[in-house]
Amino acid sequence: MKGLKSIFVCEKCEYKTPKWMGKCPQCGAWNSFHEDVIDTAPTTAPTATKRISMIPSGDSRAVEFGQLEIPSYMRQNTGLHELDRVLGGGLVHGSVVLLSGEPGIGKSTLLMQICDALGETRRVLYISGEESGGQLKLRAKRLGTVGKNLFILTETNIEQIIAEADRVKPDVMIVDSIQTVYSSNVNSPPGSVTQVKETALTFINKAKGEGSSVIMVGHVNKEGSIAGPKVLEHMVDAVLYFEGERQQSYRIIRAIKNRYGSTNEIGVFEMSDRGLIEVANPSEMLLAGRPKNISGNCAVCTLEGTRPLIAEIQALVTQTAFPAPRRTTNGIDYNRMCLIIAVLEKRLGLKFYQNDVYLNVIGGLHLDEPASDVSVALALISSVTDRVVPDDLIAIGELGLAGECRAVSNLEQRVKEAARLGFTKAIVPYRNLEKRKLEIEGIKLLPIRGIYETLNLLKEQE
Ligand code: TYD
Ligand code: MG
Numbered sequence: 001m002k003g004l005k006s007i008f009v010c011e012k013c014e015y016k017t018p019k020w021m022g023k024c025p026q027c028g029a030w031n032s033f034h035e036d037v038i039d040t041a042p043t044t045a046p047t048a049t050k051r052i053s054m055i056p057s058g059d060s061r062a063v064e065f066g067q068l069e070i071p072s073y074m075r076q077n078t079g080l081h082e083l084d085r086v087l088g089g090g091l092v093h094g095s096v097v098l099l100s101g102e103p104g105i106g107k108s109t110l111l112m113q114i115c116d117a118l119g120e121t122r123r124v125l126y127i128s129g130e131e132s133g134g135q136l137k138l139r140a141k142r143l144g145t146v147g148k149n150l151f152i153l154t155e156t157n158i159e160q161i162i163a164e165a166d167r168v169k170p171d172v173m174i175v176d177s178i179q180t181v182y183s184s185n186v187n188s189p190p191g192s193v194t195q196v197k198e199t200a201l202t203f204i205n206k207a208k209g210e211g212s213s214v215i216m217v218g219h220v221n222k223e224g225s226i227a228g229p230k231v232l233e234h235m236v237d238a239v240l241y242f243e244g245e246r247q248q249s250y251r252i253i254r255a256i257k258n259r260y261g262s263t264n265e266i267g268v269f270e271m272s273d274r275g276l277i278e279v280a281n282p283s284e285m286l287l288a289g290r291p292k293n294i295s296g297n298c299a300v301c302t303l304e305g306t307r308p309l310i311a312e313i314q315a316l317v318t319q320t321a322f323p324a325p326r327r328t329t330n331g332i333d334y335n336r337m338c339l340i341i342a343v344l345e346k347r348l349g350l351k352f353y354q355n356d357v358y359l360n361v362i363g364g365l366h367l368d369e370p371a372s373d374v375s376v377a378l379a380l381i382s383s384v385t386d387r388v389v390p391d392d393l394i395a396i397g398e399l400g401l402a403g404e405c406r407a408v409s410n411l412e413q414r415v416k417e418a419a420r421l422g423f424t425k426a427i428v429p430y431r432n433l434e435k436r437k438l439e440i441e442g443i444k445l446l447p448i449r450g451i452y453e454t455l456n457l458l459k460e461q462e
Pocket of ligand 2: 107108109130176
């Protein structure tokens with residue numbers, strides 16, 4: 001077509017170039033260029049003039065700080081307590097939420113499940129660009145969704161969607177997914193940077209103008225980040241990420257950004273044949289089927305927001321057949337593992353350089369808290385010395401390069417959770433107990449100053 005030109009746009013910073021590039025010269029991102037088609041003919045298209053506005057336009061005069069009032073956010077329960085927790089206590093009226101995750105993880109299932117609770121008091125419009133009405137109804141039947149106050153629209157053209165929304169007047173719009181929606185004012189294909197930005201902006205402006213809420217599904221790209229412009233994340237009020245191993249049934253939802261709550265909280269679900277079931281006690285699920293009396297295993301307590309989670313670390317140290325020994329991790333940072341191995345070699349004289357090391361956190365959990373260091377070290381010590389860590393022992397503590405055990409945050413909460421789950425002994429940092437004595441019923445605390453003390457402790461336990 002006349003006036004149309006192909007350009008390449010960086011997903012991260014929107015740098016434009018006429019030729020594809022491997023690395024963005026502006027923001028340095030790799031593989032971030034996507035082809036877009038633009039209209040070079042002079043135009044008065046709305047894209048050119050539309051401004052990004054996250055708040056309804058009002059008075060443009062500055063207000064004295066003391067005169068401002070704190071808004072009270074009206075929230076609505078989604079019917080799923082775990083999701084409410086991540087949202088900061090429910091869906092805020094007039095907020096825009098981006099829900100992203102890999103295909104097949106359960107985004108559409110989750111959204112269909114909350115429709116009934118939302119529909120109790122509000123009108124919900126579910127816009128689906130991926131599935132037909134029949135398919136949605138089939139899923140709803142399986143999930144037991146009744147569909148009161150629920151309207152389904154299988155349309156991908158934004159102008160038609162907005163016209164229909166003006167008719168239905170929903171309080172909540174669910175867009176599944178933003179990458180399938182397109183505007184006929186933009187000449188790029190659906191899912192391209194320009195389209196996603198334009199259509200998302202239309203939804204946001206509508207929501208902010210009318211006080212309705214929008215939940216948008218956003219696909220992730222190969223690298224695992226949200227496909228489409230990075231600016232999408234800045235435009236919305238909350239970004240939720242739904243993750244989990246597809247082979248395993250449990251799913252974790254976490255907030256990457258939340259203007260109305262903390263980003264530390266996680267929600268845990270299990271995928272069943274009747275949809276997502278909330279898991280109120282994730283530690284019990286993570287510890288189920290734990291092998292007993294095997295060397296290389298150690299329990300770990302990590303804090304996710306305000307919630308302690310207990311999982312298990314497994315280490316396998318075997319003689320290597322390679323010139324350079326292998327180091328493989330799953331659920332723990334590779335460099336952190338190398339650091340802990342180096343500390344054990346230097347401070348305890350253990351030999352790893354002729355051994356392959358495999359480290360795995362059960363349940364696909366990711367431990368990025370240093371408080372799990374001592375557990376990782378114990379699992380490694382246990383495997384290399386073939387000494388079993390007792391099943392009822394848990395270890396909590398951060399390791400320094402000198403092999404010292406450093407204090408951790410929220411020790412009491414972690415130990416309480418361990419005691420609740422039947423652990424009777426806990427290795428804890430001595431530093432934590434220096435200033436404040438801690439006694440928790442049913443669990444004996446074994447304070448350590450450094451990792452060298454764990455060798456004796458393990459011997460005593462036998
Ligand atoms: P879906 O919500 O379609 O994923 P997404 O929208 O993130 O792409 O869920 C897809 C998977 O969930 C699919 O592989 C089947 C499974 N599933 C169940 O196990 N039980 C159920 O009740 C439902 C509805 C789906
Ligand atoms: Mg889907």
